[in-house]
Amino acid sequence: MSLALQVVVTGLGAGGVYGLVAIGHTLIYRLTGILHFALGDLIGLGVFSTLLVAAGTGAVAQPSVGASRFVVALAVGLAVCAAASAGSYVYAIQPYVTRGWTLGWAAATVAVAFAIRTTLQAVFSRSAYVFPDPLPFRRIGREGFVTVAGASIQVRTFYVIALSIAIAALATLTLERTRFGRALQAVAADAEGARIVGIPVERYIALAFAAAGAVAAIAAVAAAPSAPFDVGAGTLLGLKGLVAALLVRFGSPIAAFAAGLFVGVLESAAAGLVVYGHQLGPQWRDVVPLALALLLLFARRPRFAELVE
Amino acid sequence: MSAAPRALSRTRAEVAAGARELARAWRPSATIVAACIAAAALVPPALGSLVRLDALAATLYLGVAALGLGLTVGRAGIPSLAQGAFMAIGAFVAAAIRDGDHASVLVAAIAGAAAAGAAGAVSGAGIVRLRPVFVAVGTWILSWLVAFALLSFPSLSGGVEGRPVPQGELAGIALTPRAHYELALALVVLVAGAVALLGRGAFGIRLAAARDHTGAALALGIRVVRLRVAAFAVSAAVAGLAGALAVQLARVADPTAYGAFLSFQLLVAVLLGGAAATLGPLAGVLALSGISLAARVVLLGASGERWNPMLAALLLVVVLSAGGAGIVPWARALDRRLRPGAPRSRAPRTPRATPRPKPIDGVKLEADALTKRYGALAALDDVSFALAAGSVNALVGPNGSGKTTALRLLAGTQRPDAGTVLLDGRDVTSLPTSARVELGVVRTLQAAGSFRELTALEHVLAGSALRRGYAGPLRTVARTPLARTEEKEATERALDVLAFLGLEAAANVRAGELSGFEQRLLMLAAALGTEPRVLLLDEPAAGAAATDLPRLARIVESIHERGITILLVEHDLRLVRSVAARVLVLDAGRLIADGSPSEVSREPAVRAAYLGRRSLA
Numbered sequence: 001m002s003l004a005l006q007v008v009v010t011g012l013g014a015g016g017v018y019g020l021v022a023i024g025h026t027l028i029y030r031l032t033g034i035l036h037f038a039l040g041d042l043i044g045l046g047v048f049s050t051l052l053v054a055a056g057t058g059a060v061a062q063p064s065v066g067a068s069r070f071v072v073a074l075a076v077g078l079a080v081c082a083a084a085s086a087g088s089y090v091y092a093i094q095p096y097v098t099r100g101w102t103l104g105w106a107a108a109t110v111a112v113a114f115a116i117r118t119t120l121q122a123v124f125s126r127s128a129y130v131f132p133d134p135l136p137f138r139r140i141g142r143e144g145f146v147t148v149a150g151a152s153i154q155v156r157t158f159y160v161i162a163l164s165i166a167i168a169a170l171a172t173l174t175l176e177r178t179r180f181g182r183a184l185q186a187v188a189a190d191a192e193g194a195r196i197v198g199i200p201v202e203r204y205i206a207l208a209f210a211a212a213g214a215v216a217a218i219a220a221v222a223a224a225p226s227a228p229f230d231v232g233a234g235t236l237l238g239l240k241g242l243v244a245a246l247l248v249r250f251g252s253p254i255a256a257f258a259a260g261l262f263v264g265v266l267e268s269a270a271a272g273l274v275v276y277g278h279q280l281g282p283q284w285r286d287v288v289p290l291a292l293a294l295l296l297l298f299a300r301r302p303r304f305a306e307l308v309e
Numbered sequence: 310m311s312a313a314p315r316a317l318s319r320t321r322a323e324v325a326a327g328a329r330e331l332a333r334a335w336r337p338s339a340t341i342v343a344a345c346i347a348a349a350a351l352v353p354p355a356l357g358s359l360v361r362l363d364a365l366a367a368t369l370y371l372g373v374a375a376l377g378l379g380l381t382v383g384r385a386g387i388p389s390l391a392q393g394a395f396m397a398i399g400a401f402v403a404a405a406i407r408d409g410d411h412a413s414v415l416v417a418a419i420a421g422a423a424a425a426g427a428a429g430a431v432s433g434a435g436i437v438r439l440r441p442v443f444v445a446v447g448t449w450i451l452s453w454l455v456a457f458a459l460l461s462f463p464s465l466s467g468g469v470e471g472r473p474v475p476q477g478e479l480a481g482i483a484l485t486p487r488a489h490y491e492l493a494l495a496l497v498v499l500v501a502g503a504v505a506l507l508g509r510g511a512f513g514i515r516l517a518a519a520r521d522h523t524g525a526a527l528a529l530g531i532r533v534v535r536l537r538v539a540a541f542a543v544s545a546a547v548a549g550l551a552g553a554l555a556v557q558l559a560r561v562a563d564p565t566a567y568g569a570f571l572s573f574q575l576l577v578a579v580l581l582g583g584a585a586a587t588l589g590p591l592a593g594v595l596a597l598s599g600i601s602l603a604a605r606v607v608l609l610g611a612s613g614e615r616w617n618p619m620l621a622a623l624l625l626v627v628v629l630s631a632g633g634a635g636i637v638p639w640a641r642a643l644d645r646r647l648r649p650g651a652p653r654s655r656a657p658r659t660p661r662a663t664p665r666p667k668p669i670d671g672v673k674l675e676a677d678a679l680t681k682r683y684g685a686l687a688a689l690d691d692v693s694f695a696l697a698a699g700s701v702n703a704l705v706g707p708n709g710s711g712k713t714t715a716l717r718l719l720a721g722t723q724r725p726d727a728g729t730v731l732l733d734g735r736d737v738t739s740l741p742t743s744a745r746v747e748l749g750v751v752r753t754l755q756a757a758g759s760f761r762e763l764t765a766l767e768h769v770l771a772g773s774a775l776r777r778g779y780a781g782p783l784r785t786v787a788r789t790p791l792a793r794t795e796e797k798e799a800t801e802r803a804l805d806v807l808a809f810l811g812l813e814a815a816a817n818v819r820a821g822e823l824s825g826f827e828q829r830l831l832m833l834a835a836a837l838g839t840e841p842r843v844l845l846l847d848e849p850a851a852g853a854a855a856t857d858l859p860r861l862a863r864i865v866e867s868i869h870e871r872g873i874t875i876l877l878v879e880h881d882l883r884l885v886r887s888v889a890a891r892v893l894v895l896d897a898g899r900l901i902a903d904g905s906p907s908e909v910s911r912e913p914a915v916r917a918a919y920l921g922r923r924s925l926a
Binding site: 037298 | 382390432434435436439441442443444445446447449450452453454456457461462570573576577580584616617618619621622623625626629633657
């Protein structure tokens, strides 16, 4: 029982971030009809830019960064992430989407992913980084851990979950209630019609890309101090978010967020899953969600002949 | 004469015929390729310690995998981001089999290729029927899945250290770097040849047709999914073979070398070299390695290898922003510009006598109480008619009256909700399009355009492929005598079809360079290539200039003279009146009139529904 609780809470903590990435993927897919393979790396770029400004590239002790410097660092990190994300749309995606050339945007977004990763690896050459934490969670409980119903849980996990839910709610409200959000929905429904009624379609899509990256990056920065973090972590976030978005077939943002939570719990639970009397173990946590997404994709059988004419 | 000498003399004749064929097909570019192969075989080994043969061999193995990917990306148009994953499967299966040196290199290589091919067939069956966006997503996820599986399961991959592979030998020759280099070079030549033959043969023509216009390809009876799965599996097997030999060369199967970056690198190589050219992917791999090596020597020093992803990304950006054609197509275009007089393809064929097409037994096609509903709307409501063998019939009606739906039901693209389709008295309602095309019912699509990248001749060959018995991938690559004879006959027949339509001069011209009307005729040519007994034409005159109509009418007339049963959906009533003996009128899914053009035009119901106050006359 206590183990199950621990698995679920840990999973929700990771899943909250996946959920926000999934919202980003969903937004991008609905607006442009494509998927951004570099979204995770863009988020990683935001996280590492924050780290660079907050603490440089050396070894970091968690409490070492003051709040004011951290706020500046976060602002820089988010700005870098948003700018790079919007830029990736303008230069690496939009030209090929206009031409309807799948190979073009697919290859270009993967190129962006590897370019970011290579750059980060050159600057941050250590195998793992501890992220500074401006919030004093470690003073709560025993070194930041509390015991709930027999399960030992990191306090900041609750904070990450709450923050993710708040951001997801805010994102949904923005899409539903604001002028900008409704304009984006109009673009998603009918880009040509939106253009005719005077919505600056390309600029709004670029803004949505920026938001998709930055919103997920906030949650990623919030979650980063929970565990050591490496350059590949952003890529993983992007993939898990993609899996979540695929699970709900790019439905509503709320569905995408819920799917993200599910993927988080699934991978957290995968280690404990028992298949044919055989416990799977922690090595399955990355493989299971990807395999599930692939199977779901394959199960989706459009009636081919009618689809193409 | 006993069996052995007879076989010997036959073999000798075959070899001589093959040599003659080769001599005829020989072009200046072939000289260049042959010179390159000879230089590659002789020069690097002679340079001794100046070159690292093992690095060259590794590059060539990568080139083999890229050549395989070229078939998927180029001919089939499948945007695959998973070629590295198939290479990984081949590599680790081979490494596992070679563990402890119990099995030979040959066995390991074959097993690696087979495992990757099987993985390609299974995943391909799921992937190739998706929309291109999700093909990219699916292959990208597959690529990461394999990468994570290797990193997460040290028992499979040997963990960070990788899986050691013992030194081996092939056919009694120790696999030194030099032996590997020669083996890799031979493999490159073989795979490039096989990919070229596959691409040019009926297999590749049909793949390209499905790539350029999937709907029209399906209407020709091409089994698009099956064909694409085959292409995907073949290219996966090639990657598996390359992976199996690459780990034998490296003497270790290193999981970090088979991540998603490998897939990306291979895709960049294909785009860089040019997916449209057989040798493009190889040129891309060589260019990528060459530039990477130069960058390390000049700029980055020994640790520069970690910048390889950045370099690949930058090169991709360059090739994409330059239009994405790639090195080999650019070189060809440059060559054409520098030598404008040079022939672009083989010399034009000698003029042919106008063929006397053999008559065909048209058959009777019946629709019996056909009904098709979309929700509450009945697109076709209890429609029955019988088309007599060899007759020309027109199906007319206002927009949305169900004409195209009727053709789809007759051709098998859609199934009726009720009613039956009878071909020569046989119930074919449950047969798919491909089976009906085999039986002789073929449909051309409304406003179909053409298979842009195919030549006029290839359009007909795309249609006629299903009448051929020896055009499968294996026979195409092996160039068996039967396959060669059949191909020659198929080409002759296809030229006859083009001559029949007055398109012979365009035989070797790509469809994209022809006029809109000629492109429409090409789709008709492809349909005639299937040797139909019933031809369903969906608005052949749509968009045709007034001056083209008499030509179209003559063509329909001459198809009729051959005996083929024709059903024509057409808005242009001049064409209908000039060719059709019988007119069927649909309105809101119901058949409201049926008779000769003049009879139908007198029907008050027809005037009211279709013609308004104007009369046909």
